[in-house]
Amino acid sequence: MPTTEESDERPAPRRMRADAQRNQEKLLAAAAEVFASAGVDAPIRQIAAKAGMGVGTIYRHFPTRSDLVVAVFHHQIEECAQAGPRLLADADSPFAALHRWVDLFVDLLVTKHGLAQALQSDSSRFAPLHAYFLDRLLPVATQLLDAAAGADEIRSGTHPYELLRGIGNLCIGHDDDPRYAPRRLITLLLQGLRRPGPT
Amino acid sequence: MPTTEESDERPAPRRMRADAQRNQEKLLAAAAEVFASAGVDAPIRQIAAKAGMGVGTIYRHFPTRSDLVVAVFHHQIEECAQAGPRLLADADSPFAALHRWVDLFVDLLVTKHGLAQALQSDSSRFAPLHAYFLDRLLPVATQLLDAAAGADEIRSGTHPYELLRGIGNLCIGHDDDPRYAPRRLITLLLQGLRRPGPT
């Protein structure tokens, strides 16, 4: 057993060939750049050109476009997920934590152009992206919502999935229309979540 | 001056040729059918096949896909627009009228498959549809919102355009996910609009 390797788990019998590794990194960098400038629907050929490789190579590494998107945004999604519990511990109230986390979530969708759009976009493409998003973020949203409901700050019975998806939807189109500021509506939505005064 | 003609205004020097008229009607019927079954992004060729004509004819009548969509949904959009003032006159309160009208609006988006998606979908395509929608529906929304604000039922300062667009966004993807029911969120949003208790 060679000792020069990192301690990463390695399920495959053989590690990736060095050139393949390099190419994958180049590809991810190029894809991130193209996604940012031309959206997640940018032509594969354009990404291939920017990365200096053929389209076959891209399909070899990432069979579906969704896989590529997941790989590119993996880091940011992870950060957002991990911020949830931290906010819950630090904020003044569960609702405040929820509000801040939603802000972070919106940041994620708004900063990375086209991510919001990709998250629904016909729903059949991008299925793996959808799945990963949910797998990672739904538990966090559930935890925050439960905490706020437990503290009696919001009405109970809100579906975390629905909220996440709704917020995602509201973020669509924020950058091709200055009149549309999703955050205002999202604040409104969170207000609507608050338990109405004791009656 | 011939007297056998209807009294329609006729800005063009010549009225449409009879065969063209017939074709346009066949086309609209076929398009409505295809849109309903395959969404507004259905291939033009498919619509042409169903209507029994070449794609050239379609492009002649409706230069952009958006024009075709507008023509197909013209009637329903008009109905929704006209319902606004009526509801305002009939309902118990302006807010109730607003709520009902929003329900109608959601019906429009949810019943006609893909309409909601078309309304944002990259925003560059479908620009005429967008424009027509706004031209017709924005005044209605403004009127309802103003009335509710005037009655002190909701906070003032809400942007009608933003609300319309937000609701439209929330309606996306309702039919490919049973877990997602836009109406619940929209009700929440309207709740958030209500003026908080006097403070």
Place this chain on the structure above:
DNA sequence: CGACAACCGGAACAGTGCTCCATTTACTTT
């Protein structure tokens, strides 16, 4: 060093949207 498997690139195929123009067809004029 050689052999072999992993890897690469892009040619090729199958759908798209949209344009263009030779041909057909309805309306008008004589």
Place this chain on the structure above:
DNA sequence: AAAGTAAATGGAGCACTGTTCCGGTTGTCG
């Protein structure tokens, strides 16, 4: 009624997609 004219047609053609496939190349290991 017949001929002339302009509107209308429809599909071939072009440009651009996503995706597959395989001959040639290049790391890696014995």
